[in-house]
Amino acid sequence: MSAPKVLVVLTSHDKLGDTGKPTGWYLSEFAHPYDVLNAASVSLTVASPSGGPSKVDPSSIDAAKDDKISTNFLNSSATKPLFESTHPLSDFVGNPSAIAPYSAIFFPGGHGPMFDLSVSPESQQLVREFWDAGKVVAAVCHGPAALVNVKLSDGSSLLQGRKVTGFTNEEEDQVGLSKVMPFLLEDKLKEAIGTEGGFEKADAPWGEKVVVDAGGRLITGQNPASAKGVGEAILRVITAKV
Structure with a gap:
């Protein structure tokens, strides 16, 4: 039995507004997430809209200076090629055989x-193809921006x-970037959810919150x-499916 695989999609955008x-x-x-999945022998492939190098936010490097998991990931010769x-x-869009080996698609924030991912037609199509194939769609923090405009086959x-x-x-207000963003993610998620379902959040800003819906097929983190x-x-979810 082969180990499950996850397709990770990173941004190709590296400028903070104007x-x-x-x-x-x-x-x-x-x-x-890589640390968790890799320890369980899950194979990860990384894609981005443009391909090639995907830039890590320098502020997140500074924020993780005392986080050994993150610093090891950033500097390891085993993980650097991923990003x-x-x-x-x-390479994946419109190619069922290319996505067939993957159990999930995951969007870090x-x-x-x-x-870019919020408006990328290719990203939206790829999410739809994963969903239609019964696979897991997951995202964390600003990663759900990739999901807000995704339409399913029925429209x-x-x-x-x-x-x-x-x-x-x-949280966006507290980091002082609400006016820099093209939209506020919480507002856009609520709009996409509509009157049913619901946007959920931790009791206080920056608290941990993970929401699993659609029988495990939709996973989001705050x-x-x-x-x-x-x-x-x-x-x-993916090990239960294997």
């Missing part, structure tokens, strides 16, 4: 996904009536503190 500051994907939100030479999304929103979480308006829990949830 501030001139760099952004990208958030280190701990990839490192901690320094990503596959383009076009960072502010980059708010700018309905992927998130309609679902229970979902993601980076909250209050913020960096939720990254490990998202990895654990993905592992539970």
Whole structure:
């Protein structure tokens, strides 16, 4: 029996609006799920809209300076190639045989996904193809930005009536980037959910919150503190399916 595989999708966007500051994907939100999944012999492949190098947000490196899991992930020769030479999304989109080996697709956060993955037709199609194939769709923090505009084959929103979480308006306010973002993720998630289902969040900002819905097929985490829990949830679901 072969080990399960997960396709990770990182952002190709590395500029924080018009501030001139760099952004990208958030280190701990990839490192901690990777640590959980890799320890269980889950194989990870990494893609991005443009392919090639995907930039890690420098602020997330600074935030993780005392986080051994994240610093080891960033500097290890075994993991660097994952984000320094990503596959383009076009390698997978519209190619059932390419996605067949994968049990899940996972979107780490960072502010980059708010700018590119939220509006990428290729990313949206790939999510739809994973969903239609009965696979797991997972995201953490700003990663759910990749899901807000996904439409299923029947034209309905992927998130309609679902229970979902993601980076909250209050957390965005506290990092001082609400006015820089193209939209507020909490607002957009609520819009996609509609009147049924619900947006869920931790009792206080920055608290851990992982929401599992649709029989385990939809997994979302609120913020960096939720990254490990998202990895654990993905592992539970995909190993149960193998």
